[in-house]
Amino acid sequence: MAVTINRSGILDTVQDLGRYGYRALGINPGGVMDRSAVRIINVLLGNEENSAVLEMHFPAAILIFETETLFAVGGADLGAELDGSPVPNWRVTKAPTGAELRFRKKSLGNRTYLAIRGGFEIKPWLGSASTNLFANAGGFHGRALRAGDVVNSGASDAPVGSYPAAGPGIIPGYRSSPTIRVTAAPESDLLTAQSANALFTSEFNIGSGSNRMGFRLEGPRLKLLAETELVSSAVNFGTVQLLPDGNPVVLMADAQTAGGYPRIANVIAADLPVAAQLGPGDTVRFTEISPEEAVAASRRFERDLCFLRMGIKLGRH
Numbered sequence: 001m002a003v004t005i006n007r008s009g010i011l012d013t014v015q016d017l018g019r020y021g022y023r024a025l026g027i028n029p030g031g032v033m034d035r036s037a038v039r040i041i042n043v044l045l046g047n048e049e050n051s052a053v054l055e056m057h058f059p060a061a062i063l064i065f066e067t068e069t070l071f072a073v074g075g076a077d078l079g080a081e082l083d084g085s086p087v088p089n090w091r092v093t094k095a096p097t098g099a100e101l102r103f104r105k106k107s108l109g110n111r112t113y114l115a116i117r118g119g120f121e122i123k124p125w126l127g128s129a130s131t132n133l134f135a136n137a138g139g140f141h142g143r144a145l146r147a148g149d150v151v152n153s154g155a156s157d158a159p160v161g162s163y164p165a166a167g168p169g170i171i172p173g174y175r176s177s178p179t180i181r182v183t184a185a186p187e188s189d190l191l192t193a194q195s196a197n198a199l200f201t202s203e204f205n206i207g208s209g210s211n212r213m214g215f216r217l218e219g220p221r222l223k224l225l226a227e228t229e230l231v232s233s234a235v236n237f238g239t240v241q242l243l244p245d246g247n248p249v250v251l252m253a254d255a256q257t258a259g260g261y262p263r264i265a266n267v268i269a270a271d272l273p274v275a276a277q278l279g280p281g282d283t284v285r286f287t288e289i290s291p292e293e294a295v296a297a298s299r300r301f302e303r304d305l306c307f308l309r310m311g312i313k314l315g316r317h
Contacts, residue, residue, distance in 0.1 A: 001153040002066040003116065006100065008147045009060040014120060014139035017050045019128035023257045029237070030138075031130045033111050033212060033253045033276035036301065037075035040166050041115040043309050044072050044092050051119030051154075052129035054145070056112050060103040061145060063114070065095040069153070070117040070163070076109025076174070076277055091165035109174050109277035118154040134254070164312050170304040172273040177203075179285045180271045182240065183294050186233070187262035191242075195222040199264065200286055204248065208280045212254040215278060221246030224262065232260040238267035238275070240286075250275060270297035 005012070017038065018031030032038045032055055039049045054061075058078050065071075072092050073080050080087040081102050087093050089112075095101065103112065122129035122139060131139025140151060191199065198220045207216035222242055235241065239251045241261040250267060251259075253276070265286065267275055278284060 001069050001116065001118065003054075003069070003114075003120075003151050003153070004064040004066055005061050005145050005147055005149040005151075006064050007062040008145055008149075009103075010057050012054055012056045012061045012145040013131040013133070014052050014122055014129055014145070014151065015055045015131060016052045016129045018253070019126050019130055019132070019138070022126055023234075026257055027126065027132075027135070028255060028257050029130075030132050030254055031128070032113065034075045034113065034172070034273045036172050036273040037113050038115070039305060040090065040170060040308070041072040041074040041113060042119070043305065043312065044090070044164050044166060045070060045115055045117045046312065047115060047117065047119050051115065052122045053120065054114040054151070056103070056114065057110060058103065058106040058112075060112060063101040065097065065099045065101070066150070068097050069095045071095055071101075072115050074113050074115070074166075076112040077107040078103035078109075078112045079105035079107060080112070088165075090171055092163040094163065108176070110279035111277060116153050121152040121154045164315060166308060170301070170308055172277075174274055174277045176278070176281075177283045177285075178271075178274050178278075179287055180275050181268045181289045181294070181297070182265040182286050183268060183289060183291050185239065185263035185266050187230070187242075188264050190224045190226075190228060190262050191264060192223050192225055195220075195224075198222060199248075200288060203283050203285050206278050206280050206282045206284065207247075210278075210280055212252050214252050214255055215250040215275070216243075217248045217250065217284070219247070222248065222264070228262070230260050230262060232258045233263070235259045235263065236266070238269070238272050239263050240265035240267065252276065268294040268297060270294070270301055 018029035136142035204217035204219035
């Protein structure tokens, strides 16, 4: 099976769940922005959760299925159509040979994902199929996809059975103005009382300079108790840092491995998919929860994904 890029989109790349074990060398994990979406659609197809997918932004690529293919779309709703007929997100669909997949209109979210049965066949770099655009490595020749590229799929021996769909309970609660849950970070107590209050009572705009490295937030300028020089320390996907101009930045999938700006909050893992679907013009608020509550939220998703996986396996036998 193979998929041909008939027309490239604004930024279409091959990704998986990330490249781990190389932070000490300054190589970040990278990977998809919305990990929950990718895990869900891969489970629907009977793939390994880490199988390679296409991450696309609007306007997205036009794709041709060179052979009959089972696929699923998840993440942002970009108005997917197969040969002119609407394709719902979160459901396995069969594409006949030569079928064309287009994305007509962005309704909600900013990043959509295409998974095919068997995953995309990509030579791994440092154990991952993810594209690292800064290193020109991984993914499809280390670059974004272009018109004429042909991406092959891997093999799958899982039985087909019915074409399953994900229930609403497991789908992330995407919104253009969400409230994102965060936990305290090492430098949270360096904020003034007024700024700490503003962080959790104000609305922030996603700035135009936001990308896969980080989302720059525009809102009330936050201040520290005193000017402080910090030794560069570890940061992660979801770390909220305070820039010298007083604006926060939420680090995303392609962020650096360490930084010297104060870390004032951490987006919880369960809410990273919602945050990852934001884009310029959207807004966000924050609310603080305990680490125990953050762990419980992650466990709920893992439980629901386990139930989905078990239900699909039972339906195929």
